[in-house]
Amino acid sequence: MRKTFGFHGGIHPPENKHQSVRTPIADAGIPPQLIIPLSQHIGTPAGVVVTIGEHVLKGQVIAEAQGFVSVPKHAPTSGTIHAIEDRLIAHPSGHLAPCIVIVPDGKDEWIECVGTPHYETLDKVELINLIRHAGVAGMGGAGFPSSVKLSVKAGTHIETLIINGTECEPYITADDVLMRERADQIIEGAKILRYIIGPQETLIGVEDNKPEGIAALRAAAQGSGIEVVDFPTKYPSGGEKQLIEILTGKQVPSGGLPSQVGVVCQNIGSTVAIYDAVVHGRPLISRVTTVTGNAVREPQNFQALIGTPMRYLLEKAGYQPEKNRRLIMGGPMMGFTVPDIDVPIVKTTNCLLAPTEAELPTPPPAQACIRCGMCAEACPASLLPQQLFWFAQGKEFEKLEHHNLFDCIECGACSYACPSNIPLVQYYRASKAEILQLRRDHEKAEASRIRFESRQQRLEQAEAEKEAKRAARKKAAEQRAQATGGDAGEDPIQAAIARAQAKKAAQGTGDGDESELEKLEKAVVSAQKRLDTATTKLEEAKAAGSDFVEALQTGVDKTRAKLAAAEQALGVYQQSHQPEAAVEDKPPVDAAAAAIEKAMAKRQAEAAQSPAEKARADLEKLQKRLQKTQETLIQSKANGDEEKVIIALESTVVRLTEKINAAQQTLQAAEDA
Amino acid sequence: MALMRLTSPHAHGPMSTQRVMQYVLLATVPGIVVLTHFFGFGTLVNILWGCLVALACESLALKLRGRPLGFYLKDCSALVTAFLLCIALPPYSPWWLIAVGIASSILLAKQLYGGLGYNPFNPAMAGYVILLISFPVQMTTWAPPLGTAGELPGLWEALQACFTPGLYDGVTMATPLDVLKQNNSLLIDDLWQQNPQFGTFAGLGWEWANLAFLAGGAWLLYKRIFTWHAPVAMLASLSLLAAIFYDGGSSASGGSPLFHLFSGATMFGAFFIVTDPVTSAVSLRGRLIYGALIGVLVYIIRVRGNYPDAVAFAVLIMNFAAPFIDYYTQPRTYGHSDKRGEK
Structure with a gap:
């Protein structure tokens, strides 16, 4: 037996796992429509590479990865691209996000897949690329692209590779059934990961409430050098940081990565997906999802295509909507309520929990915090949740940061333990968001301060340069004055006067400037x-x-x-x-005379014009004005200006039209004459 | 059908504030039974009257503050305060003494600060100290235990003593702690023999009452209502000081550790007062410090001070210090290398 370590805090909520493990994994089949969100992972959403109406095969890339922290999306079955539009997705905010909608043709026709059963023939980079192109992202919860996790910085020594089969959340059994039914694939996948990472040891960590899974894994791991480690059940031992502490006794530094303590973690589901990707060349297009809760008649695990609407899966499990008031994606501790039953399954959907009101009652109003400290006893990060709560209420952000708010993993153990029903995690989430916003605002303010200061500096510099030039000119002038024979002690004012007089004299002589x-x-x-x-x-x-x-x-x-x-x-x-x-x-000549002359010239010119010409010129002018006024009128109407304004403009138009008519008559008369 | 939108966690544990309070009330029962056995119905009458006054005061304050009555009354915190103060008061106290004490606890020490959870001082102990300072005579007399001064008063006498104090002429006797403090000529052993209120190893009746409160406290610990840190630290520091200054039982002795552990309000204080979560330190190391310093203060005030017992003063003084202790005893967060928040 391997020595395991404990971690601080933790709780023991009712496990409720037995309901969904009574039957083997069922194939959910092909729903009438598949909705594939472009972003199912942490990082940049994928970019669409298909067009509406295009026919795609099962496993064909429909959206490409964009950037390093991104993975592509594949068609989960063969069919036609029905739409590329914003749809409601499984996200706590209930926002719309770009999705590709596929109407299956029912043939379930695979694209050609090239597997690499002898993965040792490929090098690590090729394998990581393969995993990336298969669209594998963490299937436990956050959905971090597996390829990124596996791309350990060169020179980092990895001692331990951990496959996380803890599944500490109540109700969820997706990993449990994988261990029972596909232990071989898990072990194969773990071997591939071991080949890529090259750790000293490879461990599979499982809570001791899954004896069947542990037995199956141990049998499959015979002689592989992979050790299956079980440890006492306690929530949240499946948290990456907690599991690392349990298995290695090491803590990941705050804000750091597991690789800093020589550990890389992968989830059971992701391990199987990696096996599929490498050995069979199949991309990640389906996953095992637990459908459970007392509002479904037959809680069980489904092999469901990514993009399957939740309604389809729930109905397969005997959904009783009248009993269900909230639908949770994930477990009761960290899962979130989905906005609508028609949102699709994504790569991170490990569980659909449809509880009845009696099962998970609506929380009663919060009572006062009595500082009982049960939250602190439950906290796996050794925080002081009730202190954080007081600071969050008072918006004391500095104290929140000092009390390490950002080390909170939002596992919900504190809220679970709180006798006063205070939604502690909600306070922490809100405070984190506010602090991040403040940080962004601060950065912006800092940037504009720097901008302002450098502008100020530029202006000052320019001013200084001018000043220097001025000084240089003055000096030159003085020197000139000296050179022209003034005594050294000559008053600069005198000099200036002299200069001015000289200038005047020069002007007086007429060669004027x-x-x-x-x-x-x-x-x-x-x-x-x-x-x-x-x-x-x-x-x-x-x-x-x-x-x-x-x-x-x-x-x-x-x-x-x-x-x-x-x-x-x-x-x-x-x-x-x-x-x-x-x-x-x-x-x-004097000015007056010039003006008179000019005026006379003008009059002569006008006189020289024939009456017809004059009338034509007048008409042109009027037409121009009319045009301008009409433009203004249209503008004001478009702008929705006051009625008064529009009426005034309209009367002007009428008047001008009358004038133009008159002018035309004049012109006609002049031409006739 | 519109689905409900809530944030995680969706599951909640079985514990509620109401239940915490009810457990505490239940845990006082053995102590109350023993007190009633040795000193008669006085404590029981105290508690009944005290609970009525407490509920009335709490309701009044909630009404004045515009808070819903039912929601706040059902947390049972007013009852806990009433129980704790009335257990600490001498049996056969007059009704007005109890009323003033409860009103001070609930109105001044609790509701004026914003109600449950916002009070910096333990309400029961604040009420107790206000009474002790204002009415020292009534507060420092205690009924004689069973077997020292004839028959114990019955329930009727107890009610009379409470509600018609002028007509009741009760017998009183100094408490063992008081006797020990006043002693300056006798060896401990002689003192023991000459005074009827001493029992096997502490005061007659008191030793059993303390054991009963210890049992109640142990049950609360088992139920994980509080942690062991503060009570154990208090009892340890009190015993340690008593052992240091016992000096073999001379006339200047401060009393044996066993005597201190099972006299007066030691166990009651350790498990029902020091553990009050609202006013104590919250971090585990903080609770150790908080409890230990209360033990030290209890010993000093018992032996050197002017009052016969010291738990109330010790607790109130340390209530002041609790936030300060918490500030310097932050636990080391996961992934941090030391306690002060640096990475």
């Missing part, structure tokens, strides 16, 4: 532009009956004033410079 003129001209142009846009806006606003008309009006007035000022400045400048600059070429 062009840039000044340009600047003024530019000012005029931009003022003109601003005035134009402001006027347009004002007109639009007026048409729309907007409240901002007044504000826009003052804006236009101001802009106009600015324009006038700019023009004046330009005029003054031109007046003072032009004569001297071009004194010989042009007669002296």
Whole structure:
């Protein structure tokens, strides 16, 4: 007998396993429809590689793995792809998820499978690839891709390979019946795993409440060097960390992986799936699922295709819906209630539990915590659940983390033991989610802080560079001043004045600086532009009956004033410079004269136009305006603007149409003339 | 049909707070029987009256706090407080003394802090200490045990003593602990012979009452209502100190370990007061420290203090320290290398 170790805490809930082991594993057959969720494992969902209407064979890949932590999906039977859409899946949140729906053709026609009975001919990487392509993911609960688990980092020394046949959850017997009926396959699978991992010892851990399974395994393991270890039944000894402690006495470091203590664990179901994948080349398309609870007449184990609707399986077991108020996927300790009876079986569905109200009563309202400590006695992680509960109630996240909330495996032993019916695990889940959210928020805030600070730094640097340039210019100027003969002690202000005077003098001499003129001209142009846009806006606003008309009006007035000022400045400048600059070429003109001249020129130009041309130009302008107004009207209607606005716009359209008619008549008249 | 949505776990154990409380009530029965046998019906009348007052106070407080009565009354915690305080009170106490004590326990020490689970101090002991300080005369007299002062009072006399205290003229006698404390000239053996209230190895009647409470406590331990840590630590530290200062039974002796273990409220305190989960330390190592320090305080106050017994004071003082003890006695979490939460 091998020495086993205990672990802290644990509970002994009623096992309720006998109900479902009275008959051998039954083949559930092919349901009328199969719904295969793209994500049945931890990691990235698979990517669809089939199209609607396509015919697929049993075992054909219908979705490919995407990324390292991902596995492909295969058609569980031959048939037609009926739909690729979001369906309700077995998830506690009750959300929809992308699924592939297959309508079976009933022929159950296999794709060609190439098995490798002599697995030793392949190397480890090839085998891991094979397992990955067969879509094997942990079938005990979490659904972690087996290939990832087996890809132990190079240089990690694995002492112990553990096959987990504990099945400590009450009611579930899926692994138990596998041990009884397919012990050979388990041992073969374990050998393949041993070949891949190369441990010093290979153990199969089983709780002592499965004597038949243990006997079958021991018989099959004869001479294989694989040891079947049994140990006292206690929930949750099937937890990976607990099982490792039971069998090796070692604890996996908090937040670490079993491989850090030289252990790799695989579930019984996964081991059989790996055997199938390697020896027969068959992908994971079906699994053993326990259907039990007092709301089914014949509790038993089914070999069910992945994607089989739960309703189909339950009805096969004699489901009595009137007796059943909650349907649990998994066991009564860690399973979750499914939102609907039509959701499909997935790779992790080890059990469907349909209890009656008397069997698993609705929890009564929670009473006050009396700190009895029964939760702490039950906790397999040696936490202080009631302390965590007080902190969770008070949202004291730091204390929660200090009390190692994240080492909670949510096994539910504390809630089970709590005499006050406090849903402790629920508090921990909620707190974990909140802390993770806070961490994410904090990271985001940190990132934007860094962003802001580096921007600030950039700006400062730019400012500093400018400052340096300024200083350099100043220095250069001083040097120049010195060079031009000023004494060393000359006042910089004096120098500046001198410079300014010099400049003025230079301007006075008339070879004027062009840039000044340009600047003024530019000012005029931009003022003109601003005035134009402001006027347009004002007109639009007026048409729309907007409240901002007044504000826009003052804006236009101001802009106009600015324009006038700019023009004046330009005029003054031109007046003072032009004569001297071009004194010989042009007669002296002042701004007013220029303006008059311009106006006259314009009038002449207009006069030069024929009446017909003028009318045409007017008509064009009006048409443009009409078009614009109509556009605005459509826009406002689309935006759902106020009625008042729309009416105003509509009247504008009418008015403009009238004007256009008038203009057309004018034009007609002009052309006729 | 809409399926119910609940989070795991879906199964629940057989234990309930109500049942915990009922077990505790049941476990006091042997002690109450022995007390009644040796001191008459006084304790029983205390308990009956005390329970009525406790339920009334609890109901009043719940009503004032706007809580549903039925849901909170059925947890039986008020009855437990009443039982524990009334067992600790001297038999044949007047009705008002009991009423004041219970009201202090339930209203001040429990409900004002937010009710069951939120009280930092043991309600029964808080009520006891309030009475001890306010009414020292009534609180430090005890009825003479069977066979020392004639016939024990009957049930009728006991009721009279409680409800018409002015008309009842009971006999009282110092408790063995008191006699020992007052002694400064006699050797222990002489003291034993000269005072009728001493029995085989502790006080007459007291030794049996303590044994009965020990039995009740052992049953609760067997039922896993609490862990052994706090009571065993308390009894161990008390015995250890008694052994150290016994000095062979001289006139300055503090009394033998056996005497201390089976006198006064030792066993009652160890199994029914120190184990009160709400006000004690919660981690196992914390409970060891908590219990041991109570034992030390009990011995010091018994031998050096002014009051004849010390469990109530010792417990209240340690109630203060419980959260502090818990903070420094966090168990080592799975996968962590030491106790302070670091990995």
